[in-house]
Amino acid sequence: MIILGVNGWIERGHDASAALIVNGEPVCAVEEERLIREKHAYDRVPVTAAQFCLDYAGISPDEIDKIGVSWNFPFLYKLHRREWAGSQTLSHYLFGSEEYAQKIEYVDHHFAHACGAYFPSGYNDALVLIIDGQGETFSTSLWWGEGSDLTFIKGYDVNRSFGYLYSAATKHAGFRIGDEGKTMGLSAYGSPRYKEFLEKIMYMDKNGELFTEIKSTPNPSCIDEEGEIIEQWHNHFEKQIPPSKIPLRQVEGNQCYADLAASVQMMLQEMVVTMVTKYTKKLNTKNVCIAGGVGLNCQLNGEILSLPFVDNVFIQPAANDGGTSLGAALALCSTNGEDIKRNMNVYMGPEFNNKYIEQCIKKRGLPYRKCSAVEKETASLLAENKVIAVFQGRLEFGPRALGNRSVLADPSSFQIKDKVNVLKGRELWRPLAPSILTERQEEYISSDYVSPYMTIAFPVTDITIESAPAIVHVDKTARIQTVPKDHNMTFWNIIRHFEQLTDLPIVLNTSFNKRGEPIVCTPDDALNTFIKMKLDHLVMGTYIVDYRE
Known part of the structure; x- marks a missing residue:
């Protein structure tokens, strides 16, 4: 079976990408940004990336059996009281023709992330942890991977988004959303003196239940709640720290932003460690798989690996949304009974002689x-x-x-x-x-x-x-x-x-x-x-x- 996975859309899309799996084996994957030279490829359908995959494998769209899309767009648009453009429109964007619409299948966003984390890990069982800004309804979800099966365990709604909390701190420090890696690096220069204040807004109890003062609801003006939630966090931060009007170029003279970063980083680590502690013990596993944009937080990942009851941690190298094209393709492999080659090859893009x-x-x-x-x-x-x-x-x-x-x-x-x-x-x-x-x-x-x-x-x-x-x-x-x-x-x-x-x-x-x-x-x-x-x-x-x- 030949399965093409895609991520990216013309509204609120980012990190567009495509991946191709042939008979259970990933043969190529590439982010659209690398090919069109636009970082993060915002609001793009991965036309160039999909074409690269087909060219690399020497196949035409006619030979594709299924096309996995890493968002459940029909459900997402309905949730926001909007009408989805339809598979014919997406097919036309991808291939210049509506005739491939019947091959398109929509995969829930966090399930695409989960498949992209679990199947390439090679583990026989694992707690699978997905943390990002948001999917259709969840911002964090936990899954149980065993053999060739993935089972949903628990999800936290968008108001409880670790990803949006981190993005809000990033923006407050004067960086762009998408530069959360800078906030992670900055956190090492600070002390978590704002953590107690922030925990009045969002906190997790010892049982892994997450509580928040952030409130948002889906509405037709946008197909995600990013802006609304980040604005609420911004208003809370402003009670303690004024927003930086320029990108932070040096730590000296900007200690409050380093301390904010340290506070958010420690909150994140403590809450995620609480979840991992509860569910690895409940599931009796020593393996953890991670994806979602927050999965690129290497300090958090180090904390998880250092836990005495965790032996192995696999983070999807393309943990951000760019990796969900591979995850969507793997999801369709799984649901169609394909024998998946369960290892990770990160070198899957273009090469030149x-x-x-x-x-x-x-x-x-x-x-x-x-x-x-x-x-x-x-x-x-x-x-x-x-x-x-x-x-x-x-x-x-x-x-x-x-x-x-x-x-x-x-x-x-x-x-x-x-x-x-x-x-x-x-x-x-x-x-x-x-x-x-x-x-x-x-x-x-x-x-x-x-x-x-x-x-x-x-x-x-x-x-x-x-x-x-x-x-x-x-x-x-x-x-x-x-x-x-x-x-x-x-x-x-x-x-x-x-x-x-x-x-x-x-x-x-x-x-x-x-x-x-x-x-x-x-x-x-x-x-x-x-x-x-x-x-x-x-x-x-x-x-x-x-x-x-």
Whole structure:
């Protein structure tokens, strides 16, 4: 069976994406933003992403058996007393024809998230936790995964949204909604002095019941309650802290916003840990799967993994709505009895051969050379304190760059952190992540837990603070990417050669994009961003490009 999963719509849509599953195996997945160069691809149907999936697999829309949509739009629009545009309209957007409407099936949003978290985990059983702004009716939901089945356990309504609470704090600090990762990073600089005040507005009792003063109801003016709920939180925050009128560029002089971030972060962690504690024990499982935008909160994920009764945590690498295209396709696989290949491959996007890469470089007139030992040469340049962009293999699925569309540097100098943040246009206080060889992880990270997708923050060891200060956050944690040899051989080899030169099995790794832009997808994207960022070198395929004014 061939199943196409899609996420994205022209009203209140974000993180549009498409994924294709053939006979139970995901073969490709990509976010629309990477292809059209518009970050988050707001209010977009994933036309380009869907076409990429079909082209990659060499199939036409006629050969698709089912199309899974990651929102139950007919129900959602009815809930808001609106009329849904219809499957014919969606089919026309996707393929330029209404004839594929009968193949479209709508999947409840949180069920799409849950399938995207549970099935790729490979666990035989798990508590599945979905936390985001909202789905059709729930903002948080819990599921029981056992074998090939997923069963709904409990849901919290939209007024109790952890995601909207976090977004409200993000906006109050002067950031854009969608920049919640900045709030997470900022929280480490603060103390939770507003937590007691905030718990008068929303709190959870020891039994996992969640109470709130936030009130909203579905209405025809909008198909979600985001604006209404965030405005209510904003009014509560304002009783303690004025909203920042500009984006927060430095912590100094803005301690109240760091304290707000710390308060919201601690509230989130305590409430989610209460839920996980109750339901892992009730279900008698030691495995937890997580998705939804809040699933990208690596500090929260670290807290969950540190619980003594939790052995394994799997976070869908594309935990945000971009991952629900894969989840919707997996949901239809499950309901149609397909034998699902239950592992996660994050490298599922476009790739380009050396011939095409060289043609793109030649058009720019930049100095370049072909290298027979490109991994070793990349490591040598890193050891010379060069900042290097790497463009290799298939594009990553999800918001993290995991070695194929990355900017790399030597983490042994704290100053390199500031340099890379400046080159990317990021705030200097924001942390940067490490990629580390699995074989030596325990020396540098206070856990041997393999975390290949940069989704969990771990405390670091003293040797890391001394030898790799550029990747240590102010709270002495790091959001690591463990690099097993069999996950990404090229990237593993780069780090291995760097280790042989420096005795440091770690490189600083951040996404290859300028602030406000999506991660690069094509060689032309890479060359444009390389030039704008003024990096030292760009490694694409077997070619090394040198920067010049």
